[in-house]
Amino acid sequence: MKKLLYICCIALAMIGCARMGQPDGGWYDDDPPKVLSATPADQATNVNTKKITILFDEFIKLTDATNKVIVSPPQLEVPDIKAAGKKIVVELQDSLMANTTYTIDFSDAISDNNEGNPMGSYTYSFSTGEKIDTFEVSGYVLDASNLEPIKGIMVGLYNDLADSAFQTKPMLRVSRTDSRGHFVVKGVAPGTYRAYALQDADGDFRFTQKSEMIAFNQQTFEPGSKPDVRTDTVWRDSLHIDALKKVPYTHFLPDDITLLAFTHVLTDRFLIKTERVEANKFSMYFSYGHPDLPVIKGLNFDSNDAFVIETNEKQDTTHYWLRDTTLINQDTLRMEISYQFSDSTGMLINQTDTIESLAKTPYAKRQKEKNKEIDQWLKEQEKKKKRDMPYDSVWHEKPLEPKFDVPSQMDPDKLIKVEMPTPLQHCDTAAVHLYSMIDSVWYESDCRMEPIPHQIRSYQILADWRPGIEYSLEIDSAAFVDIYGNVSNAYKQGIKVKDEDEYGTLKLTISGVEDSAMVVQLLNGSDKVVKLARVNNHVAEFKYLKPEKYYVSAFIDSNGNGIWDTGDYAEGRQAEAVYYYPKEIEGKAKWDLNLNWNVTAVPVYKQKPEKITKQKPEAAKKLKNRNVERARQMGIEYLKD
Template sequence: MKPIPKYIAILLVIIGFYACASTGSPDGGPYDEEPPKFVRATPEPNATNNTRKKISIEFDEFIKLENASEKVIISPPQKESPEVKTSGKRVLVEFFDTLQENMTYTIDFGDAIVDNNEGNPLGQFTYAFATGPTIDTMEVSGTVLNAADLEPIKGIQVGLHQNLNDSAFTTLPFDRISRTDSRGKFTIRGIAPGKYRIYALMDGNQNYLFDSKTEVIAFQDSLVVPSMEGAVRQDTVWNELDTTKIDTIKQINYTRFLPDNIILRAFKEENDLQYLMKSERPKTTQFSLYFSAKSDTLPTLKGLDFDEKELIVEANPRKDSILYWIKDTTLCERDTLTLQLDYLATDTLGQLVPKTDTLRMINKIPKARRLA
């Protein structure tokens, strides 16, 4: 047997090396860019006369929920939050409150439903059912802006009241509800024909009514009357071979729900509860008092271990922030100044009554540092 030529042996070694290097897992195929697709639900979407409190919605692939607490909106609002979770290819929703009679329930998932692997969002997916013989399908939509700078507000509740009394907003939860997205946009679904008042609320205690002046609110003076009309929109189809060229422009008929351009400007009500918020002595030469609301008068100050005539008073126009300058250098070096403060404060009945506090203004700068 003839020996293998040297150049052939080297070639075989190189081929063997690359064969080993290429060993590995097979290609997983093209990247999945398709969102999950709805398959079926129990009860069926838009079912009427439903009494089930457990909802099962199935999709064509394994799914998960992203930021469900922020994105999933259930209307009408529930006293006890329903449980919303995933199980394989299904979303499971269980209601704990008693279902109201002749009511349309909507579960607006927004873009919370995504596939399990790539996270492709399904988009604006909404499921609805009715406990009565008919299902309400009206919608209203719009935008919530910050009244101070007209910037969109994300995550603020927007709700409707069929009770047209102004006090309903402070005593009753919303009848229908939604929440704004990152652009400040909202859509309230499942509305019955009628007249409504609309409000926006940054609900601090999650009870769906305005009961604290620390909550940001918005409202519209005019009533909201939902309606619908036939409309046409254009859908552009691009050329598959040359995506810079238009193939066809289709006319798509759809139902337009009105009003769809509501603008709400949100603000925080001015606090009229008067009380002393804070007192501090940041420097040896001054101390400050801060009140919760503006006032028509300045508080009366009396030095208990110093002469208050040695102070220069500097107040802002609202008289809710007052700076006291200490003229006497000897007083500046004292560690503590004790004073009596007389001012008007709001009592439990909401009335302004005289109040007296004794304050100790402690020098924040230690004596060792002052003498250094």
């Protein structure tokens, strides 16, 4: 008996050494909530109740249930989901469907109330029939234009394989993507399916509005599974790995469904607004362009030859520059405009509206400000006169001031642009001169100035810019005169074209796709396009690369317009395919880099480099294991009960 008592004392002493008699207030609760029971039981069959109660071993809280908890099949009436004490109660509002597996996927929304220990991914299921469907399918949803993961978009399955099902029927089973664009659809029955993604604006679980972002896949699949083994990491604490364990599990397939989401071009045409921010022009903004511009009839002014019309390439925005100063000084312009308008069926009809275009700053106020400016100028001239300084006795209107995009240090392939503040009446291209210095002697060089298409106030100056050469761009005074008679001053700017030794080149040999109509884009660290190159004989080449870090993307230019185009569900047309070179590329001076790029060698959802991916994955919720750290600070070992 004494021996037994001695052994017990030794054991208690060892426990005391390990736990040091408990810290003040006790140890932290590091255990996640556990399910004690559920009514009906988890994976119950022949269920006919719409109320589910789940009981936990401690008080719990439910975070962001609206976005994180997914009920499948989707519910047209939003379920009532509440956490109270140690319970979660879910009340379904829709009628139960016969012989159907229901899943309530809580993802990571459940944690304990006091310490916030996450329960981890948890899914409850039941069936109204005699069996539970247990298959799962998973994959990714990416933005078709740039392969960014899309967070929070709805993903759904259909066993009706007709294209019309997506627009006429609610999804059969649903999930929602996480911050990685990843989704898992659970409780799937055997069969053949198609997968879709939908940014469901109206909550009807089908594609009914062209403004909704969607993704569709023509391919069908059948869910399946196989036994597999994964490696799990066992952590000793937040910094140290205790062990790597091989864990057998059921591997559900397919697990790599990739949906590329896009938004349709909204072709419904209506007038968004008219405005007259500047007195000398008014503007019209439409939701969609049309080759026929609005017809304007002046009601309190003569609209014949009254405007210089400036429109953008899409012809959805039009600026009307007023030629006559009398109209500029008129505060209100009343007019009747006729334009093409989309009716409720989407058909274009002729629409006539009467509008009033009001100057933002009334003429009286503008005149007062100008008189104040003239008075100030007169006072300055009078001061100069009294001090025997040079002065001017005649007021001059401000000259025309073009905006020159002309750097003093220039890349050999840069375009020089000139933007006029107002439309020109006269442009004397012969007054534009370019000189180059060779062996310390200036020589006149060939250059030409021409308008940029679809931009009536923008011009470009083209020349054979030779690396390492110094140039002087000189423009005579009065080279440009606008429609109001304002005249430009003389302009002179020195330009040094950088040496070729300051640059590298990049040559990409493309494979993996048959379509040769590909445009390759050189990107900076912000995923912005720096240069473009069309693929020619499977090769894309970039010259004059600065010594910086770059990334590369490409798209199949199916219609040859040089820009990426979105898809159209009614036409069964996917958005133009986009690819990313999966690695960073470092440009170096005097360095020619040749790379082979098979654009399909890496799955699309793994292609975009993490450094330029804006939608970063959120950190997974983990148990904090704070007792281990607390014990370490106390100089003891923490032994969990």
